[in-house]
Amino acid sequence: xxxxxxxxxxxxxxxxxxxxxxxxxxxxxxxxxxxxxxxxxxxxxxxxxxxxxxxxxxxxxxxxxxxxxxxxxxxxxxxxxxxxxxxxxxxxxxxxxxxxxxxxxxxxxxxxxxxxxxxxxxxxxxxxxxxxxxxxxxxxxxxxxxxxxxxxxxxxxxxxxxxxxxxxxxxxxxxxxxxxxxxxxxxxxxxxxxxxxxxxxxxxxxxxxxxxxxxxxxxxxxxxxxxxxxxxxxxxxxxxxxxxxxxxxxxxxxxxxxxxxxxxxxxxxxxxxxxxxxxxxxxxxxxxxxxxxxxxxxxxxxxxxxxxx
Amino acid sequence: xxxxxxxxxxxxxxxxxxxxxxxxxxxxxxxxxxxxxxxxxxxxxxxxxxxxxxxxxxxxxxxxxxxxxxxxxxxxxxxxxxxxxxxxxxxxxxxxxxxxxxxxxxxxxxxxxxxxxxxxxxxxxxxxxxxxxxxxxxxxxxxxxxxxxxxxxxxxxxxxxxxxxxxxxxxxxxxxxxxxxxxxxxxxxxxxxx
Numbered sequence: 206x207x208x209x210x211x212x213x214x215x216x217x218x219x220x221x222x223x224x225x226x227x228x229x230x231x232x233x234x235x236x237x238x239x240x241x242x243x244x245x246x247x248x249x250x251x252x253x254x255x256x257x258x259x260x261x262x263x264x265x266x267x268x269x270x271x272x273x274x275x276x277x278x279x280x281x282x283x284x285x286x287x288x289x290x291x292x293x294x295x296x297x298x299x300x301x302x303x304x305x306x307x308x309x310x311x312x313x314x315x316x317x318x319x320x321x322x323x324x325x326x327x328x329x330x331x332x333x334x335x336x337x338x339x340x341x342x343x344x345x346x347x348x349x350x351x352x353x354x355x356x357x358x359x360x361x362x363x364x365x366x367x368x369x370x371x372x373x374x375x376x377x378x379x380x381x382x383x384x385x386x387x388x389x390x391x392x393x394x395x396x397x398x399x400x401x402x403x404x405x406x407x408x409x410x411x412x413x414x415x416x417x418x419x420x421x422x423x424x425x426x427x428x429x430x431x432x433x434x435x436x437x438x439x440x441x442x443x444x445x446x447x448x449x450x451x452x453x454x455x456x457x458x459x460x461x462x463x464x465x466x467x468x469x470x471x472x473x474x475x476x477x478x479x480x481x482x483x484x485x486x487x488x489x490x491x492x493x494x495x496x497x498x499x500x501x502x503x504x505x506x507x508x509x510x511x512x513x514x
Numbered sequence: 515x516x517x518x519x520x521x522x523x524x525x526x527x528x529x530x531x532x533x534x535x536x537x538x539x540x541x542x543x544x545x546x547x548x549x550x551x552x553x554x555x556x557x558x559x560x561x562x563x564x565x566x567x568x569x570x571x572x573x574x575x576x577x578x579x580x581x582x583x584x585x586x587x588x589x590x591x592x593x594x595x596x597x598x599x600x601x602x603x604x605x606x607x608x609x610x611x612x613x614x615x616x617x618x619x620x621x622x623x624x625x626x627x628x629x630x631x632x633x634x635x636x637x638x639x640x641x642x643x644x645x646x647x648x649x650x651x652x653x654x655x656x657x658x659x660x661x662x663x664x665x666x667x668x669x670x671x672x673x674x675x676x677x678x679x680x681x682x683x684x685x686x687x688x689x690x691x692x693x694x695x696x697x698x699x700x701x702x703x704x705x706x707x708x
Contacts, residue, residue, distance in 0.1 A: 224679035232656040252561035
C-alpha cells in the first residue's frame, strides 16, 4: 500500500488535465484513443475525470434554473427573447441533472440521440452537426463530408460544404448553416446561409425553406423570425405562433418519453403562442392551465392526459 | 461498427451517482484522521481504489464502503506518521465508527447550489466566465461560442477547461467549508510520537 502524500498542487494539476480532456471531448477535437489511454493509465486520472464530468453535468442545471440574476451578458448585447423566457421556466433541475449525458463524438460513423437528448458531433474539421431529439445520422469514415440523415432532425454548420442524403435523395450543401428535418416520408430543409442544390435543378438560397415529399417540392421564403423558430430546438425551446394544440403536442412530445395526449377532442382546436422549454413540460402545462383552464393528469403509464378543468 | 459513446464508462456513471455525492463526508472523515491538508489526497487515493474495484456493482452501500476505505488508508498513514492526533489514536481500531449524520455534509444539488455556481462562474476571469455562461447557461455549442466571440475553438476549449477546473476545485473547497461548519467537536490536538 502506498502512503505517498502528494502535494495539493498535484490534485489541482490533475483536475486541470481532466478538465482539459473534457473540454476537448466536448468540442469534438479530442483524440479519443489518447484520452482513453490517459484515463486507463492511472485510477487517479479516472477519478479526476469522473469528478470534472460530474461538475460538468451538474452545471447543466443552470440552463433550467429560474434566476433573479439577468442572464444577459452586456458584452454580447441583448439575449434572444426565447433565452429569457426559457430561463424563467419552472425549476426542473432534477430532470436536468438526471438527463442524458452525451458528449461529442469524433470520427465515428454514426451519431444517435434518444428521446429528449441533444448531441453535437463533428465528423470532420469544419463540419458541425447538432442532433435534435430521437435522431440519427451516419457517414462513411472515409468520407465524413457525405452525411445521411436517417431519422429526426439536425442542424448543420459547414465551412467547406458537404453532401446530405435524405430519403434516398442527395443534396449538395455549400458552406453555410442549415437545418434538415425528416417528417415521415417527407423532408424539410432550411437554409440560413449558403445554398442547397440537387441534380434535379433544385436551388435553395439563404432564407428559403423547402418541403420535399417524393418528387413534389414546396418552396417558401422565410423571414428571420420564422427561421429562428426552426432552430429554437438548439436552445431546447419550442416557439409557437398560433398553432393548434394538436400540432403543439406533436412537437413537444418529440422530446418526452411520457407523452402528452388530448383527453377531450374539443381541446385540439385551442391555438397557442409563446416560447416553451422542451426539457420539461411543466411550463407548457402550466400555460395551458392558466390560459385555457386545461387540466393535466398523469395516467398510470406515466403519460399526461389533458382535459377541461 | 463504432458507436457513439458517452465518454463515461459504466463504473464512472456509478461512481458519479453513488460515490461522489458523499464527497464531503469522506473529506470530513479523512480530515479527522490526517488533518485538512492531507484529506484531499487521502480521498483521491480512496477514489482510485474504488475505481479499481471490479465487482463494484455488488457494493450495497457505496458511502459506507468508501468511508471504510478512507478509514483503512488513514490507519495505514497514521501508523507511519510521526505526528498523530490523540482522537485518531483512540479511533484507530474502531472501524465501525458511527457515521452520525449521513446527510449533514451532503450538498443538495438544488437551487442554492446552482446559485452558488453562478456566483463561482462570475468570479472566473471575465472571458472565461463569459464562455462558461454561454456554454452551460445558454447552451451554445463551442463552435457557436467561437463564432460569436470571434475566437478560435481551441481558445474556447481553454476557457472551458480552465473554468471547469476552477469550479470543480472551488466546489471541493465549498464542501469542505460546509463540513467544517457542521463539525461539532473542537479540532483535535496533536501529539508527537517518539
